[in-house]
Amino acid sequence: MSFFDTANLATAHEIISRYPKPKSATIPLLHLAQQQHGWVSDDAMREIAQLTGTTPAEVKGTGSFYEMFKFHPVGKYMVNVCTNLSCQILGGEELLAHAEETLGVKAGGTTADGMFTLEDVECIAACTEAPCLQVNYRYKLRVGNDDFDQMIDDIRNGRADDLPEHGTLALVRQAIPAGTGAGITAPENAREAPVWMARNDVAEGSDDKDGGA
Amino acid sequence: MADIADYFRGFAVTFRKLFEDRVTGEYRGGRAKEGQPDDKRPKPERLHGRHVLNRYEDGMEKCIGCELCAGVCPANCIYVRGADNDPENPTSPGERFGFVYEINYLRCIHCDLCVEACPTQAITESKLFEFSFTNRSDAIYTKDELVVGDDGKPQQMPWEDWRDGEDQLTSGWMRATSSAGDHRYEGVVHWAGELGYGVRAPELGQSAEVASAPADGGEVE
């Protein structure tokens, strides 16, 4: 009957108890549902409504405001390619086109094997490392076409241990060790110049570099 | 005496007209006996005659039952009621169609405001003008009588005397928007005809920019 499994139901009650009003737990519970199921189903929203004393319409209305909640099945790996300004200048759109070709789906689609969902996204705040993308919200920086193919190949062959499962965003956020976020390298520790500086420097020439977090 | 001269001056017009061609014709409304003349003078192209309800080229009725014609009518002679189109077998494009459409010609003053008001050019006026009724119900034209036939031709009432070309030029309109609010026609001013019957050619300044607009009946994304 219940959408949440026993452990998650206990977690849900624990989350609700943190707030003065049960309704405040709506978004954490949506995260929990996505973590369990990979996406937020209608059943999940009905149960969240019941748990928080709201209506399913209210839960869906709240959840659907946020891009990162998925209300339809998505692949095990969300590949978000940035096509916003900095990335666009430095080849983000070409990277997206290449990704579409490699994965055989258009942006917004999911591969037939259910492994990848490709999305083009607005700025993901790694402009210094353009073009960049995220896989399950983990950054891949300065991604070239070959890097992309290599990354897909690694994931398909199980060599992507650093990537969390989709739906664990809330957990991941809490668990990111300090210093591993994108573009947060302290200036004194920077070993190489941002790629756009390198391109401006004609003498040095430029090649796409694999950033790697 | 000056009085006598004035007297005859008063008759000047009378005497002059006596020798001019007569204006009245031998009009018998198609009911002339053998050998009798029956002349009908050609009507101006924009005569406000009896109305017709037009169709699109695919046979759909243009009227959407919006009642704007009834609302604007100064003589209160139009009665319209809208209804929901059957999605499987629609009468008109879109959701709504004219379910009842009646014009009372005992009241109509042929001002053409209904034609001006119509957002879909469903109602236009033909040059047909013969309204001689023997009872009131004949004078109230219903939708069955007003709507053009499958060929776009107005329906001939028993009391109407049609001569060559009189049923022509019942329609044709310059439109700045399309009926049913089709976005593809947004801002496109073009000349639209109906069914190929009685279509007026564009007049000066009403250039037919149909080429820039997609054809009717295409798929709407």
Place this chain on the structure above:
Amino acid sequence: MSRADEAETVNVTVNGAEIEASPGELLIDACERAGAYIPRFCYHSRMKPVGMCRMCLVEVDTGRGAALQPSCMLPVSDGMTVETETDLTKKAQDGVLEFLLVNHPLDCPVCDKGGECPLQDQTVAFGPGESRFVEEKRHYEKPIAISDTVYLDRERCILCDRCTRFANDVAGDTLIHFMDRGNNTQVNTFPDEPFASYFSGNTVQICPVGALTAKPYRFKARPWDLEETISTAWTDSVGSRITVQSSRNEVLRLLGVDADSVNWGWLSDKERFAFEALNSEDRLGRPLVRDDDHQLVATGWGDALDRAVAALQGAAPERIAMIGGARLTNESQYAWAKLAKGVLRTDNVDSQLGDGLPVEAVLGLPRATIDDACRPGGTIILMGPDPKEELGALYLRLRHAVLEDGATLIEITPRAGGLTGLASHSLHPRPGELPALTAALVAAVNGEAVDTAGVGGGVIAAAAAALDGPVTVVLGRASLAETGESVADAAVNLSRLDDVSFLSALRRGNIHGALDAGLSPGLLPGRTTLSAGSERVGEVWPGLPESDGLDTAGILAASAEGDIDVLIVLGADPINDFVDHAAAVAGLEAAGTVIAVDLVRNDSIEAAAHIVFAAAGPTESSGTFTNLEGRVSVCEQKVTPPGTARPDWMLATELAHRLGADLGLDSPESIRAELVSVSPVHHNLIEEALAVGRIDGVLVEGNGDIAAPVSTTADVPSNDAYSLRLVSTRSMYDDGVALRHSASSRGLARGLDVRLSPTEFDKLGVKPGTIVKVESSCGQLLAPAFADSSLPAGSAHVPWSAAGSPAGSLIDAGAPFIDVRVERA
């Protein structure tokens, strides 16, 4: 709405003119009072402002320089300078409207709102001449039916938040919500969960564009061919004010009118849409009589009236009876009361169909108005039916009082209802034990609280402690399986509280008008009894009954014994509506002649009527309506009745005339004048007052000669271990005559089920939804069983409003409580 700090005002300069405003008043309202209308879409005076649409931007200077501010979010402050017509304001209005129209389709010719659309009107008045937007607009599937009566065209929506705010804040049915975001933001329901709110029609009325449209009005007419008149809703006793809009002599739509003391502009969907029954094909346009083959056939008025007169002339007064009358206007009720009691001299007259209260409990206790009940800081004791199910507009007022004005709600009901979530204390006593519980509650105010009627002493003590400020008891008959006497006894107990008054929650149409007109055994018009009022009324009436008569249960029982020769059924359907199904059938079938006066053929007419008079409906005759507060408001004729149907009062005068008596009543005005002359309580019901109270009505106050009720019933024995005590409540949608003939409300009645308290359900040992047998001493039925945790132990609930009122077969009108056995089928 009165403000406590009336004396304090602030000065605001609006377009150069200084005006006074009260602190807290919103700038948009203050400007409108000053004659400077500020355009708005999202702001609605009966809802909290949100500042969604930005249409009301005006230049406001509060000493820091002029700046554009949304006037609907800005309370006035002293020294504020407002400019509503500057170039900057106009530019802002132009810009906002251009943006709103970016995605709004220009399909006004097919849109039901076209012609009365705030977006259209304000674009003409305040908007730019043309749009610079040439790109493609949004497209959605259209229209989608979000409920049985409401359609949604999402591409027309301008996201003003009015409907969603109404659903969440006012009605409490958050079934529609904004979904998605940005350009894709849309109002929608959850998949497979329609906007099944009893109040969904209000969202159509407040939608400032044509995004929400009502199915019953869809494409029926355009605003310019509608005529309207103000009137009063008749499907329940709240007396919500409405406008009746018609075109070509057909009523097409009802809209709520903002009466400050009654419904605040809101209507329940039943009030709004049940008018369809008046246009139904089954409306009676001619009188009917039963022919030799026992078929009802149409006839002329002369024939029908003559047959009625023949039957009445041969009958002794005590062998004539009249039941029903709550459908009628006050004037028609008075005319029929005068005919029955004054001419026919029978007192066997009852407008309550066994589901009401003793008249002393309604008329003899200190009475409250809706505003009294909703006083900030007051306490509301709900001891009656679920207002959400039976008195929609009252529910919205009570909900607002609790949520926004800090009223305290204590619920003494047989089970959880629409207001339970707002009640600070919910007491669900065992059926039949209301008097004991209320006695315990009153005792607990100054003393010890003990466990009573299945409710814990602690709960009672807490509820007693919560009693604060003036107390208003919303008093009605929650369960049809309990007697009205037990509710009256409970009311007597509660009347011992300090500063307490009572708001009647009898639900049936104009029932309060019927009681005021004396359509009850032992009553005469003007809240007086047969003994106390005989002198006053006897001066005007040709005669009076000799002794007190029978109530509906008594009439039906007497009729079944063969003691009733003529039974007049005045707009009632006892077979479906009287609490005891078997008694209704037996009484109707055994009556010598049954004369029915009604709008459509109902089951009672089909089964038993010999003569049927076709009456004019509420939109087809003029008169007044008395609501549950005693507030009298006008109902105006808008269309002509079908066929030769006539107003009810005219039928009474015609019958009297043929019986050789002149009622002396020839118009609703003359009837009102006579009512005022015989009834001191109606002294203020003069034509001038009705004209002044055109919106809010005229309050008829006072108890007249009706004394407070006295306790009657003895202690109720508890039920034995094998049986459960029955609870039967009504819901808004039923299978009654009005809804059965309304195209859009037909079939919305809930299905039959039986709900048991969880312990009883577990004892039964079946899965939820299993068909079980419910058997009482007088009948039985089969229904799926479910658990209901709000029911007290030892009780079972069977809904009254399922098709055919099957609960009526379980109920014995004479029993103080009904015990049933629930067994596996």
